[in-house]
Amino acid sequence: MKCLKISLAVAAVAVFCSPAMAVHLDNPNLLADPSFEGTLTFDGPPFVGTWEGFNAGGSSTADFTTNMPRTGAQSLETNIGADANLFAGAFQDARFGFGSAGAMAWFSGWHKLVGAAGGSEIRIEWRDSVADVEISRTPNLTTSPVGAGYEEFIVSSSVPAGANTARVVYAIQSFGGALNQQVFVDDVNFNVEGVPEPASVALLGLASLALVGMRRR
Ligand SMILES: [Ca+2]
Ligand SMILES: [Ca+2]
Structure with missing residues (x-):
């Protein structure tokens, strides 16, 4: 004993x-399955504890794949075919509790492009899970990977008053015209200063x- x-x-x-460590990784990762090694769900709420996928149908898909992992056996694969107005992605809700207003938060990860560049939309949607409402959201980070290897992305923001949950979203879209692309995402992290x-x-x-x-x- x-x-x-x-x-x-x-x-x-x-x-x-x-x-x-790097500043944006200084606090514990509040995301479940940050390396996409489990299963992508399409069954609605709750959105805490697993990733939820979405797509526009047709040639747009989101799934976990063994094709192109950065670490582990799987990554998230988002795919849109050669048509305009498609989208695909995944999100998860991370709870950090009330009382973090003004604290810095980071959503980061790695993404890799196959096909036409552009169209990434990476953001944090701040929510109050008790009232079940969105408080606000960060602007989309639209920096898409350029190809070859995995590249790091980082969305940083302070927590707005009234939020106890971050819905972290990674999506690709072709609202501006056909893109015909796949983007692989792996090793994501969401953390809040002091949580x-x-x-x-x-x-x-x-x-x-x-x-x-x-x-x-
Ligand atoms: Ca992985
Ligand atoms: Ca679900």
């Missing part, structure tokens, strides 16, 4: 002492109890 307590204390130190992931909270809680136990000896 003593060994368990010591190992938990060491784990807590490791959490506090993890090496500095820990539930698992870290539980671990720190256990470690604190272990330290209290050690002091009492």
Whole structure:
């Protein structure tokens, strides 16, 4: 039992002492399945815990594929064929709780182009999950990948008052004319300054109890 307590204390130190990363990755990732290794759903809410796909039908599709992973076995594949006014993408809701107004938040990831460039729409839709309303949304990041390898994208924003949820969206569209493209997306991250992931909270809680136990000896 003593060994368990010591190992938990060491784990807590490791959490506090993890090496500095790029600023947009500094906080715990609040997205489930950030590497698209599970299943893309098309079954409506809830949108927390899994990715939900959407498309315009016809030659537009969104799916998880083993074709072009950046890491793991799968990536998200969005695809629109040679027609105008198509769209395809996926989104997920990440909960961070009320009380983060003004804190910085980041939605980042990696995307890779096959076919015609342009048409990416990457954004955060800020929501109040209790009232089930959208508060506001970031402008679309429309920087599309240019081809060859995976390229990083980053949407940064401060959390607006009244929001407890971020709906992170990756979509491609051909509203401006036919594009005939596929975009692969992998290794996404959404985090909010000062918001820990539930698992870290539980671990720190256990470690604190272990330290209290050690002091009492
Ligand atoms: Ca992956
Ligand atoms: Ca769903």
